[in-house]
Amino acid sequence: MAHALPISPLARPLPELGVIRGVRLGAAAAGIRYKGRTDLVLAEFAAGTTVAGVFTKSKCPGAPVDWCRAVLPHGQAGALVVNAGNANVFTGKAGRDTCQATAEAAAKLAGCPLDAVYLASTGVIGEILPHERITAALPTLHSSLTEDGWEAAARGIMTTDTFPKAAIRTATLNGATVTIQGIAKGSGMVAPDMATMLSFVATDAALPAPVLQALLAAEVKTTFNCITVDSDTSTSDMVLLFATGAANNGPVAAETDALTDPTLGAFRAALHAVLHELAQLVIRDGEGATKLMSIQVSGAVSDLSAWRVAMAIGNSPLVKTAIAGEDANWGRIVMAVGKCGEPADRDTLSVSIGGVCIARNGTVVPGYDETPVVAHMKGQEIDIAVDLGQGAGAAQAWSCDLTHGYIDINGSYRS
């Protein structure tokens, strides 16, 4: 199924991956839904590993999301189990039982408490996920875990993804060099059917769980929460960040200072870079995507308002189809700004595409020459900038075009 899809024209090769001391991982073919490919990922974390998580805001979350939310307050991670092919969503008591059984099996293998096991599932909604396939495969998988299992894990969590996604950065923390490495899957922002946004990031930094949580929440806001493929939010989205502490970087700020402590500045920047890169990769594998759209909004009454305007542009089917058609149709950008309900005024609005200011002060720029904009539209990366002329709020968002490929993938997926 997913394998039949051609690789996205926006695909990026995997970077040269490293290891995160204290993390061993791998993948196996458990036959949950796909045939002839891996679909089960297990990661084991060294004792003392802390964890942070950000989850879907859906009011109908999957059972694994409920599980992770319940155990997160303990702040300790020993194992992570992820399966592709079945989301374990809307499965009632059977879904909760599968979580329990899976976590028990993983805890036993990893020698960690039950509430140190994290679970994630992605795939079809509403079908019972038989835990036996998972628990039967876990012991052999566990015995094969290595520090080098990152690429296998990146591939094992794919659904409609057309290429595996990973990113790596290093930073200095209290004089120690720490590494941050993560994987993600897309590929609708989300198709709840066979695609959900999942990302798992690990670092060898030693950071208390509350600090980790504060950093993750802040950086997800400007990365994963600023991308959209189709405006649909999965029942299963999650980003987990694990910190093994193997780098022995010594004590850091308290939770309350996490976002201001200069000691954490380089780490935070590297974390941002990893999350940003993973989020970009998800957009680059957006279902049917042929172009990456970057949207810069300035002059809003607040950053939140700017974000809403940017997402309205990124979510607009009419803007997205215009991008697909290589049409410098700035009128649709004006429409998207106008419709989203945020403070805006036609007469102070300006719109640029590819760095060329097209419209300003309520009308098209006198003598506007479309030639360079038309050329820009033919590229793979489309830059849209809007200034609202209302205040100092700014935000950036990323989206992709809406093409026949999206319809092909989603119009005939399950059947």
Add this chain to the structure above:
Amino acid sequence: MAHALPISPLARPLPELGVIRGVRLGAAAAGIRYKGRTDLVLAEFAAGTTVAGVFTKSKCPGAPVDWCRAVLPHGQAGALVVNAGNANVFTGKAGRDTCQATAEAAAKLAGCPLDAVYLASTGVIGEILPHERITAALPTLHSSLTEDGWEAAARGIMTTDTFPKAAIRTATLNGATVTIQGIAKGSGMVAPDMATMLSFVATDAALPAPVLQALLAAEVKTTFNCITVDSDTSTSDMVLLFATGAANNGPVAAETDALTDPTLGAFRAALHAVLHELAQLVIRDGEGATKLMSIQVSGAVSDLSAWRVAMAIGNSPLVKTAIAGEDANWGRIVMAVGKCGEPADRDTLSVSIGGVCIARNGTVVPGYDETPVVAHMKGQEIDIAVDLGQGAGAAQAWSCDLTHGYIDINGSYRS
């Protein structure tokens, strides 16, 4: 351009239209953008005609929307001028000048005050609309106006519409028989480029402008405001309702009683029916539509909450592509309910398609047989019902599927 599109498979023939005493109208080919078809509509109203209007909530409205909003408080209508092919949006002072010149020409021909002229434009954004083409065509057009010009008007306002849209009803008001007749155009809910939702309705009832406004606002809420093709809101949407008073139905309720006065009950029901039918026709001509989706939401904490859930389902690209693919993918409905942020609980949610309850109490219905649902999905009219189990709020919304046709129309329109 618009003419190249095949007629929607959901099209309906024009009903047998009547006349509205006090309204004369017609269409002409002014060559604004289209060749070889009518693109300019003029209607003239008898002295004493009252008017009500509902307009786009866009923060970047077109110049004609500004014009109508400004004159509406006078409550009197003498003429209506509509053009297709150019929306006169984001055109600065030139756009306002075009409105002024057009209104002056129409006022002179109709012998009415300037502030009794109503204007609407639909078409491309950001291009100057030369008023000369309109004002040059108006005198001949004016001399050709007839009470029978409704079909010509319905055709003259089309852009990407594939069929003309009109509806007619009668009602008894204070013992007099009154007629309500209207036309509309779509056909994205809206593509601001070449499609905008416009609707013009007239009645021979005698109703003060404030009463008319109260009735129109109430009935638009459950008709035009409950349809969506692509979640994009035009800069130019408007619904105008004119009442000529030719039916001499005698005095009615004051504005404050408009929604409760039993005298107005039959009129209100007929108005609702006309607006509902026109709104349905707009959805039936949704860009690329092959299926009409009716969404019934009950058990919400309020009617407003139910409306938001219904619109979230109707706007979801994943639900819409599933409908296009005839896939009874109820998981995507669960996703749409979960993502929209309204009070909902997976464990009290139930989902039905085609009258068959599929999921209830957080899981699929035991023994669920997909066969009748699969058969229902093959039809042209798809019924989705969701009960949230939270309260007594209910709402209904209508949408269409998302197909390759939508991408074709919008990915290559302007260029």
